[in-house]
Amino acid sequence: MSSDTILHGHSDVVTSHDVHLDEHGAHHHKETFITKYIFSQDHKMISKQFLITGMIWAIIGGLMSVIFRLQLGYPDTTFPILEDIFGKWAPGGKISPDFYYALVTMHGTIMVFFVLTGGLSGTFANFLVPLQIGARDMAAPFLNMLSYWAFFTASIIMISSLFLTAGPASGGWTVYPPLSALGDATDGSKAGMDFWIVAMVFFVVSSLLGGLNYITTILNMRTKGMSMVRMPLTIWALLFTAILGVLSFPVLLSGLILLLFDRHAGTSFYLSDIFIASTQKALPNEGGSAILFQHLFWFLGHPEVYIIILPTMGLVSEVMAVNSRKPIFGYRAMVGSLFAICILSLLVWAHHMFVTGMNPFLGSVFTLLTLLIAVPSAIKVFNWLTTLWKGNLRFTPGMLFSIGFVSMFISGGLTGIFLGNSTLDIHLHDTYFNIAHFHLVMGVAAFFGMFAGVYHWFPKMYGRYMNNTMGYIHFWVTMIGAYLIFWPMHYEGLAGMPRRYMDYSNWVSFRQFEDLNRFISTVAIVVFAVQLMFVFNFFYSIFKGRRVTTQNPWGATTLEWTTPIRPGHGNWVSEIPEVHRWAYDYGKDGREFISQAEPVGSNESSGH
Amino acid sequence: MLPSIEVKENVSEQRQKIHPHKFTMWIAIGSITMMFAGLTSAYIVKRQQPGWISFEIPRMFWLSTTAMLASSLAVQMALKAFKDRHIKSYKNLILLTAVLGMVFIILQILGFQQIWKTGLTFSGAGAAQFLYAIAGLHVLHVFGGVITMLVMFLKSLRKTSRSYNSVPIEVASTYWHFVDALWVYLFIFFLVIH
Ligand code: HEM
Numbered sequence: 001m002s003s004d005t006i007l008h009g010h011s012d013v014v015t016s017h018d019v020h021l022d023e024h025g026a027h028h029h030k031e032t033f034i035t036k037y038i039f040s041q042d043h044k045m046i047s048k049q050f051l052i053t054g055m056i057w058a059i060i061g062g063l064m065s066v067i068f069r070l071q072l073g074y075p076d077t078t079f080p081i082l083e084d085i086f087g088k089w090a091p092g093g094k095i096s097p098d099f100y101y102a103l104v105t106m107h108g109t110i111m112v113f114f115v116l117t118g119g120l121s122g123t124f125a126n127f128l129v130p131l132q133i134g135a136r137d138m139a140a141p142f143l144n145m146l147s148y149w150a151f152f153t154a155s156i157i158m159i160s161s162l163f164l165t166a167g168p169a170s171g172g173w174t175v176y177p178p179l180s181a182l183g184d185a186t187d188g189s190k191a192g193m194d195f196w197i198v199a200m201v202f203f204v205v206s207s208l209l210g211g212l213n214y215i216t217t218i219l220n221m222r223t224k225g226m227s228m229v230r231m232p233l234t235i236w237a238l239l240f241t242a243i244l245g246v247l248s249f250p251v252l253l254s255g256l257i258l259l260l261f262d263r264h265a266g267t268s269f270y271l272s273d274i275f276i277a278s279t280q281k282a283l284p285n286e287g288g289s290a291i292l293f294q295h296l297f298w299f300l301g302h303p304e305v306y307i308i309i310l311p312t313m314g315l316v317s318e319v320m321a322v323n324s325r326k327p328i329f330g331y332r333a334m335v336g337s338l339f340a341i342c343i344l345s346l347l348v349w350a351h352h353m354f355v356t357g358m359n360p361f362l363g364s365v366f367t368l369l370t371l372l373i374a375v376p377s378a379i380k381v382f383n384w385l386t387t388l389w390k391g392n393l394r395f396t397p398g399m400l401f402s403i404g405f406v407s408m409f410i411s412g413g414l415t416g417i418f419l420g421n422s423t424l425d426i427h428l429h430d431t432y433f434n435i436a437h438f439h440l441v442m443g444v445a446a447f448f449g450m451f452a453g454v455y456h457w458f459p460k461m462y463g464r465y466m467n468n469t470m471g472y473i474h475f476w477v478t479m480i481g482a483y484l485i486f487w488p489m490h491y492e493g494l495a496g497m498p499r500r501y502m503d504y505s506n507w508v509s510f511r512q513f514e515d516l517n518r519f520i521s522t523v524a525i526v527v528f529a530v531q532l533m534f535v536f537n538f539f540y541s542i543f544k545g546r547r548v549t550t551q552n553p554w555g556a557t558t559l560e561w562t563t564p565i566r567p568g569h570g571n572w573v574s575e576i577p578e579v580h581r582w583a584y585d586y587g588k589d590g591r592e593f594i595s596q597a598e599p600v601g602s603n604e605s606s607g608h
Numbered sequence: 609m610l611p612s613i614e615v616k617e618n619v620s621e622q623r624q625k626i627h628p629h630k631f632t633m634w635i636a637i638g639s640i641t642m643m644f645a646g647l648t649s650a651y652i653v654k655r656q657q658p659g660w661i662s663f664e665i666p667r668m669f670w671l672s673t674t675a676m677l678a679s680s681l682a683v684q685m686a687l688k689a690f691k692d693r694h695i696k697s698y699k700n701l702i703l704l705t706a707v708l709g710m711v712f713i714i715l716q717i718l719g720f721q722q723i724w725k726t727g728l729t730f731s732g733a734g735a736a737q738f739l740y741a742i743a744g745l746h747v748l749h750v751f752g753g754v755i756t757m758l759v760m761f762l763k764s765l766r767k768t769s770r771s772y773n774s775v776p777i778e779v780a781s782t783y784w785h786f787v788d789a790l791w792v793y794l795f796i797f798f799l800v801i802h
């Protein structure tokens with residue numbers, strides 16, 4: 001039971017009639033271990049590779065937050081064990097400032113890019129696109145494989161940067177110059193920063209290769225009858241995500257290339273009038289603009305947050321419709337709002353730069369555009385709630401996480417409206433209010449969407465179920481814990497407590513938060529432990545989970561559930577089914593659900 | 609399990625208007641365009657800052673532009689020759705394309721040197737530094753095209769397994785025309801705004 005089982009599920013099968021269980025009915029390729037599990041071109045295997053790599057990253061990124069939360073919660077306490085593990089980074093059992101900044105930087109980088117972008121889109125776009133549109137694989141399986149290996153390379157480089165003598169990049173996940181442009185500025189501006197840039201270049205290549213494939217596959221390889229308006233919302237969401245990625249990641253690349261020039265060629269794109277304390281030298285660089293980098297960064301950075309949330313919106317819509325046994329409410333409005341979000345998200349990046357001294361008129365333009373995003377966001381929330389309304393709710397762990405997603409998205413979205421006002425933002429910028437906003441609306445919400453997806457599609461991935469009891473514990477502890485952690489941060493932020501400091505005890509005005517910070521840290525540790533239980537549940541269930549015995553365990557309408565329980569490369573054994581209806585015929589004409597592959601009956605009431 | 613076999617299988621089963629590989633190339637082109645759009649808008653923003661120094665467009669760039677345009681013609685003729693099954697002239701033309709691509713790269717580098725000699729090196733934050741970064745990145749894209757053309761040339765030398773599938777050369781020529789057009793855009797951009 002090696003990676004064989006981990007990645008592909010068991011090949012020993014349970015018999016039941018009417019269900020094709022054979023893995024390789026149609027395709028008898030010669031597969032070796034290497035082509036099947038490592039350099040696989042099967043989209044399902046690549047999806048699992050992304051998922052498991054993403055999980056490893058999430059554990060690392062989560063662990064980092066536990067370490068810096070220890071510092072924030074117990075700034076006066078020493079933890080000798082930290083010195084045993086991290087040596088000079090934690091002298092006397094107290095983490096050093098350099099290490100603190102490295103931790104928060106890497107935590108952000110890892111979570112935003114490696115878990116919630118690479119891990120999330122990589123897993124679900126790969127898994128669901130061919131299965132739900134009725135294709136045997138991606139348009140270019142080879143490029144798809146390269147996409148994973150570029151991600152893997154990026155991961156290895158980023159991980160290695162943790163072991164450099166000077167440590168990894170530490171100027172924040174947004175790598176603003178001058179810290180990121182001047183090797184002499186801090187330890188974290190040295191080789192670690194180069195590793196960061198190179199890793200991100202591979203990362204961008206990976207997401208471009210993936211995105212190209214997803215778009216092409218969705219637009220060109222749908223099965224007969226699968227018109228665009230019959231696509232499940234997951235596919236729409238993944239399509240818009242890929243389009244956003246393909247349009248905005250290259251701009252980040254431009255920014256990073258200029259940054260590399262500044263670092264190593266002596267240009268001054270971002271640098272001007274600088275005196276470095278550590279070397280006591282004034283630099284010759286003149287005429288550069290650090291704000292230019294912020295523009296290039298946030299032109300990606302803002303769409304990036306939607307690259308993270310759009311796929312989970314799709315996953316949640318799907319899981320929610322299936323488990324409400326009702327059609328999704330307002331399908332067209334859902335697609336339209338995804339589209340609106342996609343367009344608007346390209347036009348609001350400067351709301352991250354309200355306090356850079358921008359022209360107040362420009363600020364108000366960006367305020368307007370930013371607040372406009374609240375409209376499609378609210379439409380989506382409304383439609384989710386109305387989908388739940390009077391539904392026959394089945395509270396599976398996937399469903400609970402979907403509902404939790406909506407709750408988190410509302411809570412975090414509302415604070416976005418505060419931040420989006422350029423005047424309010426003068427007070428709130430770079431405080432814990434901001435931290436609370438984006439962790440709820442993006443961090444926790446996206447994780448919830450991802451969990452919903454994993455619990456829901458696990459049976460399709462591995463032919464087994466995950467353990468429900470652990471699923472429920474996982475949900476409730478995470479849900480309550482996340483609110484306990486992030487809700488209080490709003491108050492800290494309103495009181496003016498800035499982010500990115502490792503010790504607030506010298507501030508008289510923030511002494512009042514001492515107990516609160518300790519409380520937050522304690523809850524964070526508990527929540528982290530529960531995530532480890534999820535990881536345990538995941539791997540345990542791959543081997544020991546309850547077996548799936550029916551083809552369509554959730555009674556869903558979409559095409560992935562018409563494949564064999566453990567589909568081989570090529571997905572369908574015989575013909576790919578033809579599609580005759582939209583993806584949301586639940587509770588129609590007295591029937592619980594009607595598969596998309598079922599022809600429309602002669603006396604069926606009109607639908608889609 | 610060869611990738612090409614897999615794709616053909618997929619494709620033949622599904623309805624399709626445009627070959628997925630061609631479509632993929634078009635999106636990739638959109639993506640590369642965004643990268644250069646990012647860089648040229650950075651240039652425009654930066655131009656308004658104090659300390660901006662511009663440069664004289666070197667004569668070499670007119671020559672390199674000519675080479676680039678000629679190479680586009682060559683690749684177009686190569687495509688036609690392939691479709692007409694004139695494999696011999698296809699081979700020659702595709703090699704010519706690669707050679708012209710190399711000539712372009714060399715001329716660009718000579719052009720950079722001309723500017724460099726006027727004292728505009730990497731230090732500073734003016735038009736010349738942007739040119740090195742932007743046109744340098746473009747040269748890398750052309751180099752990628754040259755490698756592709758050489759690979760296709762070598763493949764056409766193999767006597768066995770001759771393929772009459774025109775998709776690869778169509779995709780490659782689309783890319784080639786794109787890097788050509790991209791240079792023309794950049795050239796005009798630098799001519800007009802500096
Ligand atoms: C109702 C819609 C939203 C509005 C009006 C909004 C507004 C804002 C504003 C103005 C900021 C900048 C605050 C500052 O730096 O001072 C911000 C930060 C942020 N927002 Fe939102 N937001 C919204 C929804 C979202 C969503 C849906 C996500 C992610 C899925 C998100 C992720 C982020 C992140 C990651 C940051 C912080 C980045 C950083 O500084 O490190 N926001 N938001």
Ligand SMILES: [Cu+2]
Pocket residue numbers: 301302305348349351352
């Ligand atoms: Cu934003």
